[in-house]
Amino acid sequence: MDFLNNFQLNSLMFLIPSLFMFCCGVYGFLTRRNMIAMLISLELMLNAVDMNFVVFNRFLCPAQMDGMFFTLFAIAIAAAETAVAIAIIINAYRIAKDIDVKDLTKMKF
């Protein structure tokens, strides 16, 4: 039980999962073809960032609450982003009758 006895939560233990989450988001964004799925991936990324801020705030500089407030605002921003993005995607869906990102490649080169 030494391991358990010496176990201490450190920042890396939270940073790595959050980073993992971010990278999952990246993967999803790069591979999903459904635009809403891409948005979902983006939410993962933003969420990971929020978590980063909180973790840094709590572990490294708990005296001030910059990180927490950033996260607070970032959540609001994320909501706004999602709203606008979904509006645009639904709009595009109305025009293209499709939600596959692959079909949105009329303009290129």
Place this chain on the structure above:
Amino acid sequence: MDYSQFLAMKQEIGLLIVFLLVFLYDLFAPRYAVAGTDKKAVKGISMLATVLFAVFTAYGFCCSVTDNAQSVFGGMYSTTPVVATIKNILNIGVLIVLIQSMQWNASEAQATRRAEFYELLFITLFGMYLMISARHFLLFVIGLESASLPLAAMVAFDKNKYESHEAAVKYILTAVFSSAIFMLGLSFVYGLAGSLYFDKIAAAALQDSGLLIVAMAFVMAGIGFKLSLVPFHLWTADVYQGAPTSVTSYLSVISKGATAFAFMVVMVQVFGQFYSDAWEWMLYALIIATITIGNLFAIRQRNMKRFLAFSSVSQAGYIMLGVIGANEMSLAAMMFYILVYIFSNLAAFGVIQAIENKTGLVGMDSYRGLHKTNPRLAFAMMLAMFSLAGIPPFAGFFSKFFIFTGALNQGSVAMYVLVLIALINTIVSLYYYLLVVKAMYIAPEECEIANFKSACSERLALVVTVGGIILLGIVSVVYNSILTMTSSPL
């Protein structure tokens, strides 16, 4: 709580008042006075917004003359003569954009969202103000998002055009992705420095580390996205092409100009201290890539808007030369460059818009022989191209020369190499700018664009921009006064 601190934000407050007036007019004026295509409706809202903004612009100039540097909200927001100047420069650009867009706004397609165009535009401008004045990353992010999210909606404004929606989707997806990356970088910075205030980060005396550089790279990527620096530029062409031309011109000059300044502030005030000049080397690589790749893409374009998109990518690289110089002189040169770039690019977009409104044509091939049918438009376009290419005696030459002079102030060999690469790239850019001139003046074919009389507003905008192109450089007062401003601290 000291609400009097809001009084320091004269320009933001003024802008919000303009926004609110338009908003309220939109809300409470009778529907027929805003929507529809009859003259009154068309004129009402556009004139109101434009005139109000013109008044506001004038007011902004008055502020900048009288105001001193001020830092409020615990150092979160700061305004200085330099900052006021760049805001004024942006205001001028926005005013021209507004005048140019009047004709488009009068069109039937715009009937139901005339006011929203102005409202969104003012809010994005507000966001840019915040970006420029922010001295705390939270405010900066809010500004950045305000400057880009409503823009996505504006890009999608053209209901009837498929490209508009495709562009909007591309824009919003990449923009959010970019802001995620940007905020990840910020989180690392926060983790290292423990604060989000610019001055505190700079004062944190951080140890050199890979994390810091990676964070810097992400921050650069996030801002570079809005500036369309290569390789963060790929959205640019599609969005510029798809968006309504008024929005494109707004994106290409105002958004770019504001971000360039903000970028400079972030780099100089926050990262300037770290690693002595790591950020300069990163920017160095970005500049070379931006100028070169932007040029290479621009060569092949046949759509005027797409063509100008790549041209503006390459121009962003030149603007960045002012950042990398990192001294007063290059700061002034950069601001001057932005001003001149606003005029030159808006002249080009003014012509494109005039023609597009009339005929719907945006292909370079449609411009063949334009000087026979519409000599004045062709002439304005040619001057714009010359100015963008940096041909004297037009303003573009001066701005380019000054920005190179500023960049070389350091005197390091690397800078000479960079400027040489940039200069060689001006040859390539000259080539494609001349392609437009060639199409208009040299191509022997009959022009598919018949002679037409452009609207008053369009002509007014063109006169202003062409006047600017001719005079801005020669009349040295402009540059000299900008330089006077920049000799005070940021």
Place this chain on the structure above:
Amino acid sequence: MESVGSIIAYVVVALAIMIFSVLAVTTRKILRSATFLLFALFATAAVYFMLGYQFLGGVQIAVYAGGIVVLFVFSILLTSHPGDNSSKLESKKKTVGLIGAVAMFAVCAWSLISRCSVIKNLPDLGETQLPTMKQIGADLMSSGDHGYLLPFEAISVLLLACIIGGIVVARKK
């Protein structure tokens, strides 16, 4: 030394974050994807609670889980028919995505690990030092150092803009 409970809690939360993230981006059913996102968000909220930011955790659940995910679900239902599976991914695309994600992870993780100053144990704080609701409220309305009045006002403008933008885009006519 941590209590066994907190260790278990940590392990569960960390695993949940990772597993649900992976599932959210790999499942072929879009609605499930949204659900896994919801779980991942809950796990994140759990982290916030663990670290003592109850208010933030509450906001996370309310805004994300209650607002955004519902928005997703609505839009999914609007744009796709239930039971639709997204087609299987081409391996090339998968590889490209993996390269991007792994590179990102490698670079960031390496720089995090190599930077010792970021790796710190949880500082032991008294109850008083954790942000209370009151303090949060005061800071939000403060205009001084570390006061967030200005961002608070600014984001209101942003939200207004997004409302206008969303309406303009989504409006039929």
Place this chain on the structure above:
Amino acid sequence: MLSNILIYFVIVPILMLGGLALCRNIKQIRAVAVAGSLVLIGLSVYLLVEYIAQRGLGADAPMLFTGSWTWFEALGIHLAVGVDGVSIAMLVLTSIIIFAGSFASWKIDNPRAFFLWLILLSTGVYGFFISVDLFTMFMFYEVALIPMYLLIGVWGTGRKEYSAMKLTLMLMGGSAFLMLGLIGIYYNTEMPDGSHTWNIIEIAHQGHIDKGWQYFLFPMTFVGFGVLGAMFPFHTWSPDGHACAPTAVSMLHAGVLMKLGGYGCFRVAMYLMPEAANDLAWIFLILTGISVVYGAFSACVQTDLKYINAYSSVSHCGLVLFAILMINTTAMTGAVMQMLSHGLMTALFFALIGMIYGRTHTRDIRQMGGLMKIMPYLAVCYVIAGFASLGLPGLSGFVAEMTIFVGSFQQGMGEYLAGAGSLRLVFTIVACCSIVITAVYILRVVGKLLLGPVQDKHHLELTDATWWERLSTVTLIVSVAAIGCFPNFFTGLIRDTFSGELFEAVKLNMMNIF
């Protein structure tokens, strides 16, 4: 500001631009062009007389009529003007060619636009020659370049789009190097008070440029200007560009614009960075030496009249740069004489080619012949131009070439006997050989084009020169002959520059290195 006569060299063309914009018909346009160019000739002659008078009264400043008005204060940029004999010679040359060019384009299409661009071009040229501030100089330099694109592209013939683009891009490529060089010069000047300056006179007198930097900046500026001076291997814009350009543009371009290159090479590159010039001269001596014979040999086998003349320009302008690199008073005086001579002579050539082309609609010498019989006036003028080109005494070419050869030979032989290498000597002799090759291609053209039986029966119906064509050519021929017959007047004017105080300072540097 307006009390300085030099400013009027820029103001008058700008007024002309305004006048052209107001013109209603072709007659008014012609009137503006002719009146303006007459005023310019008058101004140049007045300036010449005044200059000589002032020198006669003992004015010994390196430049006279100087004036300097702050423009961009923080960057130290001034609108600084001043002239010495060389600039005056160039101004006179420009005025004459613009005058002749106006008449040569009497019947051009769309005259308003044509003259607008032409005058803009000449504004640039005048501005360049009067400036002593590197920035303004460079600005005017580029002002002079860009109208070429439209002038060739719109009014040209043949592969005009390609040629116009090539010419513009290559010249602008040169000016890219130039811009870097000029900014570099600015930053490496060190005035007594520690500031930098763009002013040529000040740099030459006080702001000594660090030698290490000179090695970088000299090639930059020399190549930059050298491209316009058609230095091998950057000359290829010249044949295509000239071949496609309309008459007056070819005249102005070969006659004046290419001189900007030579003038710049000496006024900026050589003047400001004598040490590097001295050490690196060998590279450019080889290139320009090659230019001289290479252009001449290439001209021997061309069949298009304009190509022949363009290659001949490569050869002659190569000689200009070659002579400048000799770094001695005589050769450099010769270089300026060669600029004058080549400017007038080649303008005459291009005017005549344009006139012949306007009648026969071909420039291929294989399709023409016996024109002497059909259009004796033009043919005789052509022969005179040819004689000037191959250096017949009494015409300008001889004077210039002989001055150059004597100067170069003295320098080269002196160096050789002093054991300082035989490069200058060898290349002088190589350059001398060009007089034979020049004779070959000139006489080949004269023989095929003008003499012999009439090739094409249709040509028999063609008419001889009209009055405006005669006026244009006579102006040039008289100038060519004037230089050829009274060279001492011109060399005396020019020599001041190379033997004056400024040049002495430069030479002093040179001797130290030797």
Place this chain on the structure above:
Amino acid sequence: MEATLPLLILVLPLLMFLFLGLFGKFMSHKWAGIIGTAGMGVTMILAYYTAYLYFFSGNFVEDGTRVQYIVFNQDWLSLWGNLVIKLGFLLDPISALMLVVITTISFMVHLYSNGYMRDHHGVWETGFQRFYAFLSLFSFSMLGLVVATNIFQMYIFWELVGASSYLLIGFYYTKPSAVSASKKAFIVTRFADLGFLIGILILSFTTGTFDFMSLTSTPLAGVENTYIVDAATATTALETGAGQMFLGGSLMTWALVLIFMGGMGKSAMMPLHIWLPDAMEGPTPVSALIHAATMVVAGVYLVARLFPLFMINDDLGGAALDIVTVVGALTAFYAAVVACTQLDIKRVLAFSTISQIAFMMVSLGVSRPEVHDNLGYMASMFHLFTHAMFKALLFLGAGALIHAVGSNDYTAMHGLRKRMPITHITFLVGCLAIAGIIPFSGFFSKDEILTACFGNSIIAYVWMSMVAGLTAFYMFRLYYLIFWWKEHKVHEGHHAPKDQPWTMTLPLVILAIVATFAGFVPFGDLVTWNGHPHHGGINWMIASISLCVALLAIGLATIMYRKENPLPERMRHLFPNLWTWARNRFYFDELYMFITHKIIFNSICKPIAWFDRHVIDGTMDAFASVTNKASYAIRGLQSGNVQSYVWVYLIGAIVLGGGTVAVIFLFF
């Protein structure tokens, strides 16, 4: 002496040129001819007067020496240091002599052309005014050349005579052969002038002066207006210059040889002679003036002008003078042999001219102070004088024949002695003079040349005597073929050949008289290398030998050519190769054709032009096409797919960050 008079000599022809050139076409042919001739007549009188003053007034003799006198000397172009090109008028024995010769022949030609330049019906040639203008231009240039005070002035007028020669050879510009002949003449002489120019450059470098009087260092004092030479300076300069070596020869030798190269070109010395026979495409009076009497002797004049330098060079062991001798001797023989086989009457005369000029060259080449006090120099000038007279006579006679018959080919002539008696007699006089039969002028001058040769070396003497014999032979071959043999029938509608109008016969008669008696001019008193009168009579021993040789040759010619007989044919079969080679002028033209066309045009010019178009221009175009290709190649970056955009973005950010980290950690 007033400067006005000599100045007029120069200016008058120039004015005539400008006047006739600019306004000629507004006046009638007749008046153009009259004005031109009158102008030249006045010039001639002025020249005579000047020469008279110089030789006989006694003003120009100091201590028994004829001085060099500079009438005026105007700065024209200042070059390096003291190197100034001046335009001036130098009066000394040889320039005075040349003034006389040039104006005389020129006047005769002007007069003669009034008749020659119209056809049998009296219709004037087109371009008659132009012809007179060019003649005046030539006269001006040639006069300027001979009175040059410095070598650069000489070079200037040297070029001008070349140009006027070009214009006159190409007078019939619609005739392709005339055009190419004129071109050839100009280019070959230009090539030679290149040598001349470099020679001048070397000479002026070593001596620091262009001035003849400084160069030749003949110090004279006391005479008003005389150029006072700093002999010491010049001599020092010469000696230092002579001592400096360059590529195996002293600078001075190089200079003199190169200058002589210029002379070779103008005077048609082998191997630069090829232009002269072709130059006969010009009108015959032009041949008489330029290509027989005046311009072609400019080379001889040049060597004579610089003769003191050559002497110094010889003293210092330089080879310049020997080179002159060898080139002259070879040319004399070569030309004489070729002349024996030519068909074209003017070509025979042309080769004869080459041969005779070579005589003068040899004469200068063998001239040494120790050999009869530079008799060769005097003989050379003497021969120049007499040759000018009799060769002009021969050419004008030939012109009359050609004009009468309408062909250059003497097979078309035959038996004209009765139909054209005046021409016959005068031509015969010319032949006798050139053959060196006593008492005709050629006898005296040729005798002195041979004496000079004899004094120098026996080989030169024998060689030149042989050439003299050949001269007599081919001249009489020509004479018999033209005037004897059986007359051709006159075809219907053709005019029978007859003597020409007085404008043409008068010059013949005058020149015949001069050619007969010119030998009695006391040349030794007038023209010598140092201005001292030269005393020495005819060397009768040598004179009688050469007379015998000449008579033998004439006899042989009489046997072979007096009547149509198979003898020439047999001779020809005796030496078939020699004959073919000689007939084809030893294939010099073909050799030059090969060099110019195959080597210079095809192997230098064309490759260079190709190189320019394809390599240099290709490189520039390659920049453009590479840019375009690169632009095309990277277009995939902008694939239109937002995911690929983001991927690029992501990788860009990672590389930017990770790359910088890697670079910093690895290298710093």
